[in-house]
Amino acid sequence: MAQRNVKEQIIEAAVETLHKKGFNATSVQDITEAAKVPKGSFYNHFDSKEELAVEAIDRYWRMVLSHLQELRNPDVAPMTRLERYFDRLANVARSGEYASGCMIGNMSTELADQSPLARGKLETVLEGWCSAIGGCLKEGQADGSIRADLDPQAAAEFLLNSWEGAVMRSKVDRDDAAFASFTKFAFSGLRALS
Amino acid sequence: MAQRNVKEQIIEAAVETLHKKGFNATSVQDITEAAKVPKGSFYNHFDSKEELAVEAIDRYWRMVLSHLQELRNPDVAPMTRLERYFDRLANVARSGEYASGCMIGNMSTELADQSPLARGKLETVLEGWCSAIGGCLKEGQADGSIRADLDPQAAAEFLLNSWEGAVMRSKVDRDDAAFASFTKFAFSGLRALS
Numbered sequence: 001m002a003q004r005n006v007k008e009q010i011i012e013a014a015v016e017t018l019h020k021k022g023f024n025a026t027s028v029q030d031i032t033e034a035a036k037v038p039k040g041s042f043y044n045h046f047d048s049k050e051e052l053a054v055e056a057i058d059r060y061w062r063m064v065l066s067h068l069q070e071l072r073n074p075d076v077a078p079m080t081r082l083e084r085y086f087d088r089l090a091n092v093a094r095s096g097e098y099a100s101g102c103m104i105g106n107m108s109t110e111l112a113d114q115s116p117l118a119r120g121k122l123e124t125v126l127e128g129w130c131s132a133i134g135g136c137l138k139e140g141q142a143d144g145s146i147r148a149d150l151d152p153q154a155a156a157e158f159l160l161n162s163w164e165g166a167v168m169r170s171k172v173d174r175d176d177a178a179f180a181s182f183t184k185f186a187f188s189g190l191r192a193l194s
Numbered sequence: 195m196a197q198r199n200v201k202e203q204i205i206e207a208a209v210e211t212l213h214k215k216g217f218n219a220t221s222v223q224d225i226t227e228a229a230k231v232p233k234g235s236f237y238n239h240f241d242s243k244e245e246l247a248v249e250a251i252d253r254y255w256r257m258v259l260s261h262l263q264e265l266r267n268p269d270v271a272p273m274t275r276l277e278r279y280f281d282r283l284a285n286v287a288r289s290g291e292y293a294s295g296c297m298i299g300n301m302s303t304e305l306a307d308q309s310p311l312a313r314g315k316l317e318t319v320l321e322g323w324c325s326a327i328g329g330c331l332k333e334g335q336a337d338g339s340i341r342a343d344l345d346p347q348a349a350a351e352f353l354l355n356s357w358e359g360a361v362m363r364s365k366v367d368r369d370d371a372a373f374a375s376f377t378k379f380a381f382s383g384l385r386a387l388s
Contacts (some may be wrong), residue, residue, distance in 0.1 A: 004326060005241045007355050020307070021308070022217035022218060022303075022304050022308075023218075024216060024217075025218040025262065025304075025308065029323050049200075063285055095291050099307045100307065101303055101307075104364055105359075106303045106304060108365055108366050109216075109295055109300045109303045109304065109362050109365060110216050110219075110300070110303065110304050111301060112365040112366045113214070113293045113294065113295075113365060114215070114216075114219065117316045119366055119368075122368050126363065126366060126367075130286060142220070150379075152380075153377070153380070154371075154374065154375040154378055155296070155379060156212050156378040157363070157371060157372060157375045157377060158356070158375040158378070159362070160267075160363075161356065161359035161360045161362070161363045161372050161375070161376070162352070162355065162356035162360075162380075163359065164359040164362055164363070165299075165354075165355035165357065165359025165360070165362065166355045166356075166359070166372075168303050168358055168359065168362065169302070169351070169354075169355045169358070170283040170311055171302055171303060171306040171307060172302050172316045172317050173320075173321060174313075178351060178355050179350060180348065181348040181349070181351045181352040182352060182355070182370040183353070183370070183378075184345075184348055184352070185344075185348070185349060185352040185383050186352070186356075187383075188383030189379050189380075189382030189383040190379075
């Protein structure tokens with residue numbers, strides 16, 4: 001088995017396992033078993049489970065990132081882009097029966113205090129995510145659909161944090177209520193009064 | 195040492211340890227050591243760490259509950275009550291340097307999928323918490339300060355979930371930004387237009 005393949009298999013298995021079970025409930029052996037590679041091969045590629053977790057967060061972030069491009073689609077009104085974006089995320093949660101939540105959110109609550117390495121990566125990820133949302137809000141301000149007086153960066157942070165809170169709640173309630181109230185209220189203070 | 199005391203010491207230590215370190219990173223021994231009781235005494239009182247976690251969530255909830263009474267203070271305008279309430283929670287997070295977050299939020303992301311027992315308890319807690327917030331919103335609707343057309347229950351869920359998302363974010367950023375954007379935007383869609 002090529003070295004690169006083993007590392008790749010470990011990262012892919014880690015994304016899935018850490019997302020589903022969290023960091024502390026997952027052992028290195030859980031990951032190597034899921035990756036179908038020998039346990040001993042793990043330390044050829046990673047110094048620690050913590051180091052792998054950071055790589056896994058980065059990999060998950062790349063998936064998030066690939067969907068953020070829809071927030072730059074000039075053919076759709078900025079507010080509609082945002083609504084559709086979060087609707088799509090809600091569909092992902094729904095299709096997984098709300099069980100796993102968002103890996104970024106899960107790692108934020110579980111790992112930010114335990115691992116400075118993970119906290120640094122999560123900070124970068126959340127900043128990048130907010131920046132994409134903020135860019136869309138700025139376009140809405142330019143076309144007059146979003147209140148000109150609001151700080152797009154702070155508003156983007158509010159939207160993303162509120163979203164993460166809704167995902168957290170949906171893990172407990174196992175239903176759509178948190179997403180429905182997000183959709184109903186998160187955008188209401190942002191729209192320009194017509 | 196009286197039996198009741200031992201059980202009480204274990205629960206108190208569990209609230210602190212589980213809040214700070216999470217469920218899976220905490221062993222029964224961590225808890226009995228923090229409680230300063232013999233490890234063997236644990237199973238005289240609890241069948242499992244899971245059972246203790248549910249008791250600890252309930253204990254934490256009773257602390258939350260004791261502060262929810264300020265949301266019923268008739269001497270303060272309902273919206274001001276809500277703003278002050280969340281300001282107070284932000285102060286608690288700040289005084290702990292944002293490290294531990296909210297135990298209810300932490301357990302929601304870490305444990306809801308792993309433990310049906312904990313999930314059930316968290317569901318009850320979050321419902322009760324929303325109900326207190328919703329009661330305050332209803333008073334604001336009655337006095338005309340909060341939009342009459344909004345569903346107070348859904349708005350309360352949005353406020354609490356958004357708050358939990360802000361707490362999650364503050365664990366990563368270790369600053370007040372998430373609370374500042376919450377304060378700025380969470381209430382803006384709720385106020386009646388004057």
